[in-house]
Amino acid sequence: MINVVESSDIAKSFGPIMALDDISFSVNESEIFGFIGPDGAGKTTLFRIITTLLLPDKGNMKVLGMNATTHYKELRKNIGYMPGRFSLYQDLSVEENLNFYATVFGTTVEENYNLISDIYSHIEPFKKRLAGKLSGGMKQKLALSCALIHKPRLLILDEPTTGVDAVSRSEFWDMLNKLRQYNITIIVSTPYMDEAIRCDRVALIQNGKILSIDTPQKIRAGFSRKLFTVKAIEKYRLIKTLKKNPEVMTAYPFGDSIHVTLINDSSDNSLFEYLVKEGISDAVIQEAEAGIEDRFLELMEKA
């Protein structure tokens, strides 16, 4: 199996800011490889180096077996890229945008319609509408269709699902999964932790450094502490009260409950008593299995 992307010791700084620091990783063919990390972590910069848009200060970036610095012309024919910002022409209609990108990449919409139909069908009823008049999520769906339309060998998506609604997000990931059968390799960044699960491997990146690279399952298994979920009616009061307790190491809201870890893993009984003493008598405390988001929060806190 060849490595579609091979990055060794990539570094890049803008003035005094070190945007990327010794980034090394490799991506296999037909893999979905995720980058997860806060805004400003360096994801966009890294993606721009992979797509030949930026030159690294140091290190070597090999994409599809070619050097990204010297072979940018060939690479640009084989890469599909969706930048984080909207890459659409606001004054062209949905259909015109898609047709334009198809033509520029030397293909037609009909030829690769099957690749995009799952997502494009949501906005197709509005194909005569100008892109500038679409809602935020609709724009995102169109941008995605445009990036995919030429059936690239490597697809690079910078936060493609930001602003996309929950249902469409899951449909979008179904679609990415299907792309595997066309041997398309996908590199994707996302701020949604639940999406990390759907990647083959993920890299957690923060402050220009990769904190860990692994399969989502292994990353999740790295969570070492006992985790409790705490529920009560008055959520805001509950979280404030929990954070006051010196026994509590972290308390993060997760949907309708609070995920809590303790400094001393064996002291969960005293937690209930503490809450009752503080006037929260309806608390329900359960031990729970950690999700990948718990692990990421842990890693990010440490870093």
Next chain:
Amino acid sequence: MGGFKNSKGSALDIINLLLAHYMKRFLGFVKKEFMHIFRDYRTLFILFGIPAAQILIFGYAVSTDIKNAGVAILDLSHDEITLKLTDKIFSSGFFKKTENLLNYNDIDKVFKKGKTKAVIVYEDDFGKKLIREGKASLSIISDGSEPNTATLITNYTTSIVNDFTMELAGPALKNSIRISPEVKMLYNPALKSHFMFVPGVITLILILICALMTSVTITREKEFGTMEVLLVSPLRPIQIILGKVMPYFFLSFINVLLILLLSWLVFGLPVKGSIILLLAECMLYIMMSLTLGILISTISKTMQQAIFISLIGLMLPTILLSGFIFPIENMPKIYDYVSSVMPPRYFIVIIKNIMIKGTGLTYIWKETLILIIMTLVFMGLSVRKFKIRLE
């Protein structure tokens, strides 16, 4: 169907296929540019509306001036030919005869009276000279304090005289006789006429559309993030540049034709020199401005910067320094030096020469050469500076 398969491998076919492939990409890009332009009807309206409006307003103002303009005659020869010519001039319907003068001293007087806007003077033995030597001269002296009228009368008279010469000579003798009208303007001898307005409008509009619009469309792609995708596409920089340039080349050229047509229809402003040469020079100037626009886009990050550079850096100097409004001779030397790097300055000389004086390439080759060199320099710089990456 089967017949086609045989030719599939031939080299020519492959070349054709490749060509079609690249062309399709490029044409797709050009089509998109045209869509941007035609969607933005406000800008489009300004592009075509403003020059047209300027021409119309001026044209209207001028044409009311000239109606019934009084012309006096000082005929020092008084022969058959001068009588015929005088007759022809007044039968054109443009002018009204005010007086027949007897000597040069009368000229000043008749102007002072106010009704007469121009005096036509035939030299001694006008008819005889014309027949014997094949050339004779007549002077058109006009009141330069009303430059529009003065220029118009001069132009009309000149063309009537030319007509007359042709008739007189007949097709066979076409080149053997010549009446050389000598134009003199009293009170405003340098002929600072509002006719300069037409070349001025063309000069300004062209640099405006070309430089401003191209630099803005390119920076717009940068600002909206679409440039990022274009760069990662197989489109080559030269295709992107040409794709941006083509539509505006086309539009600007239409605009030139429109301005020329309007000024001809409304003012009857003739292009005295070769129209082909004029159009060719316009194309050169358009090309120069377009490459300048691309150059501007390579050094500006946002549309705002591009607009600012184009307006402050190009439009203002064009208006102020190229002799469009203020004559260069009256400016301090320093401005003269500054304006010498401004392409419009050369173009305005070219276009005035062709349109108003009717001179040919021999008189303007220097300016043309300067424009060609500028175009090449800008083009070289912009291809070189066009960023194939983000920074």
Next chain:
Amino acid sequence: MNEKVIYVKNLVKKFGSFVANDNLSFEVSAGEIFGFLGANGAGKTTAIRILSGLSKPTSGEVNVAGYDAYRQTEQIKKNIGYMCQKFSLYEDLTVRENIILYGGIYGMSKSLIRERLADLLAKLHFQEYENRMISDLPLGLRQKLAFSVAVLHDPKIVFLDEPTGGVDPITRRQFWETIYETASRGITVFVTTHYMDEAEYCDRISIMNEGKIVALDTPEKLKKQYNAASVEEVFIKIARPN
């Protein structure tokens, strides 16, 4: 119950013949955190623009902070805060300059602005950023600051259109703590989000689909009603009914 600060009855907004908001009716009370959910293109942003006086309804009754959305848009704007994902702060001004600017726009006195500025910097642990350009701040911080600026003038209601879109999980949670804190001060929070876990933090949520409000209640009741374990499931059932 509480005083109603938003009252909407049969609100319709059309773009040409396209109906973006189709007969919306709901009320929001003071101090409530109201989650305004819906699929892409459901019409959330359109409705928020109307509620905050930025665009006129086609028909229907809309009353915000006691003012009418047809005629009294100026008063509405004075009494609300508004934050959308794209633009809210001037990128080329510093944190401090932005705050002073907004205070000025809302007619706050100099001393009050100074006081709030100090408060805000302390509360957000922002002191070190005071003189930094907005464009140099990471998105998460920017959004937190934008929110604080939106409630700088103590509005009755603050409208947040996808405030946490693209924000990292830690900052997102800190953001919600500020929302809670704001609501506890009696400011009504009207928020859209595509993070379904955040929907659970709201007092009440409405779920829109294709211009209509399909469901409206507390998260708990909706989960019961739709027989679902999470708001996300409720959402899926509404957005893809088959």
